[in-house]
Amino acid sequence: xxxxxxxxEHVAELLTEYAELCAISGGDPFRVRTYEKAxxxxxxYPDDVAGLDERALQAIPGVGRSIAAKIRAACTRGSxxxxxxxxxxxxxxxxxxxxxxxxxxxxxxxxxxxxxxTSLPDLVAxxxxxxxxxxxxxxxxxxxxxxxxxxxxxxxxxxxPLGLARRLADELLDDLRGHAxxxxxxxxxxxxxxxxxxxxLDLLVATGAxxxxxxxxxxxxxxxxxxxxxxxxxxxxxxxxxxxxxxxVEPPVWGAxxxxxxxxxxxxxxxxQLAQRHGWKLSEYGLEDLETGRRLAAATEAExxxxxxxxxxxxxxxxxxxxIEAAAEDRLPRLVEIGDLRGDLHTHTNATDGVAALxxxxxxxxxxGHEYLAVTDHAPLLHVQRFTREKAEAQRAELRALEAADGIxxxxxxxxxxxxxxxxxxxxxxxxxxxxxxxxxxxxxxxEPEAMTRRLVRAVEHPAVHVLGHPTGRILGRRPPVxxxxxxxxxxxARAGTALEINAYPDRLDLxxxxxxxAAAAGAVFAISTDAHALGHLDHLPYGVAMAQxxxxxxxxxxxxxxxxxxxxxxxxGRAHGGPTTLAAGRPSAQPGPGTTGAPAPPV
DNA sequence: GCCGTTTTCGGCCCGACTGTTTTCAGTCG
Numbered sequence: 001x002x003x004x005x006x007x008x009e010h011v012a013e014l015l016t017e018y019a020e021l022c023a024i025s026g027g028d029p030f031r032v033r034t035y036e037k038a039x040x041x042x043x044x045y046p047d048d049v050a051g052l053d054e055r056a057l058q059a060i061p062g063v064g065r066s067i068a069a070k071i072r073a074a075c076t077r078g079s080x081x082x083x084x085x086x087x088x089x090x091x092x093x094x095x096x097x098x099x100x101x102x103x104x105x106x107x108x109x110x111x112x113x114x115x116x117x118t119s120l121p122d123l124v125a126x127x128x129x130x131x132x133x134x135x136x137x138x139x140x141x142x143x144x145x146x147x148x149x150x151x152x153x154x155x156x157x158x159x160x161p162l163g164l165a166r167r168l169a170d171e172l173l174d175d176l177r178g179h180a181x182x183x184x185x186x187x188x189x190x191x192x193x194x195x196x197x198x199x200x201l202d203l204l205v206a207t208g209a210x211x212x213x214x215x216x217x218x219x220x221x222x223x224x225x226x227x228x229x230x231x232x233x234x235x236x237x238x239x240x241x242x243x244x245x246x247x248x249v250e251p252p253v254w255g256a257x258x259x260x261x262x263x264x265x266x267x268x269x270x271x272x273q274l275a276q277r278h279g280w281k282l283s284e285y286g287l288e289d290l291e292t293g294r295r296l297a298a299a300t301e302a303e304x305x306x307x308x309x310x311x312x313x314x315x316x317x318x319x320x321x322x323x324i325e326a327a328a329e330d331r332l333p334r335l336v337e338i339g340d341l342r343g344d345l346h347t348h349t350n351a352t353d354g355v356a357a358l359x360x361x362x363x364x365x366x367x368x369g370h371e372y373l374a375v376t377d378h379a380p381l382l383h384v385q386r387f388t389r390e391k392a393e394a395q396r397a398e399l400r401a402l403e404a405a406d407g408i409x410x411x412x413x414x415x416x417x418x419x420x421x422x423x424x425x426x427x428x429x430x431x432x433x434x435x436x437x438x439x440x441x442x443x444x445x446x447x448e449p450e451a452m453t454r455r456l457v458r459a460v461e462h463p464a465v466h467v468l469g470h471p472t473g474r475i476l477g478r479r480p481p482v483x484x485x486x487x488x489x490x491x492x493x494a495r496a497g498t499a500l501e502i503n504a505y506p507d508r509l510d511l512x513x514x515x516x517x518x519a520a521a522a523g524a525v526f527a528i529s530t531d532a533h534a535l536g537h538l539d540h541l542p543y544g545v546a547m548a549q550x551x552x553x554x555x556x557x558x559x560x561x562x563x564x565x566x567x568x569x570x571x572x573x574g575r576a577h578g579g580p581t582t583l584a585a586g587r588p589s590a591q592p593g594p595g596t597t598g599a600p601a602p603p604v
Numbered sequence: 605g606c607c608g609t610t611t612t613c614g615g616c617c618c619g620a621c622t623g624t625t626t627t628c629a630g631t632c633g
Contacts, residue, residue: 028605029616030606030615030616031605032605033605033616034605034606034616035605037605037606038606061606062605062607063605063606064605064606064607065605065606066605066606067606101631101632102622102630102631102632103630103631105630105631106631107630136624137624137625137629137630138623138624139623139624141622141623141624142622142623142624145622145623189633200633202633228620228621228622228632229621230620230621230622232619233619233633234621235621245632245633247620260618260619260633261633263633265633268617268618268633269617269618271617272617272618273616273617276616276617277609277610279610281617281618282617282618283617284618284619284620285619
């Protein structure tokens with residue numbers, strides 16, 4: 001199966017479509033919510049639903065008899081009867097209207113029923129002819145808002161990469177701190193959960209002077225337009241076209257507000273249900289006893305979780321993928337943390353396309369407390385880099401000299417190019433002289449999945465290769481991931497003792513959390529590396545750590561958390577015994593992954 | 605449509621903001 005080969009994604013999309021069509025047709029809102037919830041559960045379920053029988057399907061949270069039957073139909077014939085019926089009643093274009101901010105199911109239905117609008121172009125035409133203003137519940141201002149939202153959507157890009165979002169958020173928060181009496185300020189939302197891309201920014205401020213903060217937020221230098229403004233909540237669009245939501249709260253409820261505003265929505269809903277069972281109410285203002293109105297907890301996230309009988313859950317896990325059950329039973333995994341990392345295993349210098357000299361990179365790595373550093377400049381097949389065997393040997397000599405002087409363990413490596421057939425740079429004898437080799441795809445991204453799979457399997461099985469670099473090759477917003485059979489490639493890597501890279505460069509984040517989960521299930525180990533091309537890039541490791549955490553990964557699965565002797569054993573793979581499969585040294589102990597702890601497993 | 609430490613029926617998360625209203629519906633997060 002190619003990367004998107006599981007039936008779950010397709011089935012989840014059908015359930016979501018059914019939920020939306022139900023909502024538009026005026027169906028029971030609780031039923032709508034049930035289908036939305038089932039769609040999320042299916043998307044996040046570890047097993048391929050196509051292979052599950054009736055009983056196994058009903059074991060999925062939120063899936064009962066009726067939805068199980070629909071899933072089976074969706075798997076066998078690509079749809080189900082009830083969905084087909086609704087599709088016949090409601091043109092697909094009406095559903096597309098839900099994508100316009102300000103339009104929900106009720107108004108979409110109204111537009112369809114009363115004005116015959118069946119598509120976005122229809123809506124634009126009706127807006128142009130001022131036909132909406134005559135409808136009950138619509139007015140000139142709403143029409144103008146829709147007109148504006150459609151125009152905005154056409155020019156604005158979609159989601160922005162995490163790295164850019166973080167920079168923007170930091171600028172805005174600094175501006176608020178500098179111009180208003182702020183007690184605490186933090187980015188929440190998907191940014192705090194370290195999602196690879198972010199739809200909009202959520203900022204939270206605790207202050208005793210909410211008006212001053214809101215004033216500055218709505219009139220700051222980055223603001224192009226104010227979308228909404230109230231005493232506790234405001235939204236703006238920046239000049240970059242990014243929507244930013246601000247929530248202002250009193251300092252005593254900081255923890256409750258942070259919890260609420262960090263999400264995810266699904267996580268919050270679960271917490272509120274939990275509160276409800278105790279006769280309590282959880283909101284951004286705290287955990288309250290419904291009967292007495294007494295506030296039980298609000299100041300910190302930890303005390304709210306504790307009151308609910310849960311250990312504090314790291315934001316990277318808050319996706320309702322089993323973390324609440326795990327926290328309740330004190331089974332949250334020990335996640336890899338930035339402090340676990342002992343070094344960086346993928347970096348470049350100005351010998352190829354980096355901008356810093358070798359000595360500068362080494363000094364910078366040492367200044368960051370790294371115990372070891374691998375320098376992995378591009379091998380010659382990437383012709384623009386003009387690296388040669390002679391240059392590599394000269395670099396190695398310089399590196400050995402630096403190591404003697406500098407006290408940090410330096411590994412001489414290279415980033416090899418995986419040819420379309422899975423071939424590598426240089427001959428095997430020369431490859432064997434390197435301490436560490438990363439192999440990556442830099443060309444022929446468009447191969448058919450079968451050919452791409454053969455190519456990657458051949459590369460990870462090469463005895464000289466230690467790490468598969470940025471395995472999908474994606475660049476956020478610019479290049480999609482290459483398509484390949486993830487089970488075949490990740491399984492081959494696990495058997496061969498080749499680590500998969502979690503490339504921490506913020507525009508890559510490759511592997512991402514979803515792929516890491518699949519690879520972890522296949523038994524692979526990982527290297528969290530920056531792929532630094534400049535000194536400052538060495539600071540990107542937390543992005544890679546976050547992807548690993550989102551996949552519930554512990555430190556034992558990450559080779560650059562290992563002390564040097566263990567890592568050395570891993571890097572010596574195959575060489576002492578003539579074949580990769582004979583080498584167990586350096587492989588992780590059988591740490592239970594998220595799928596084997598007994599916890600409801602996150603998606604694999 | 606699902607589900608159970610108030611349960612096999614009767615509930616289903618909570619609050620803010622906007623716009624069209626004159627007390628609230630719709631949307632959003």
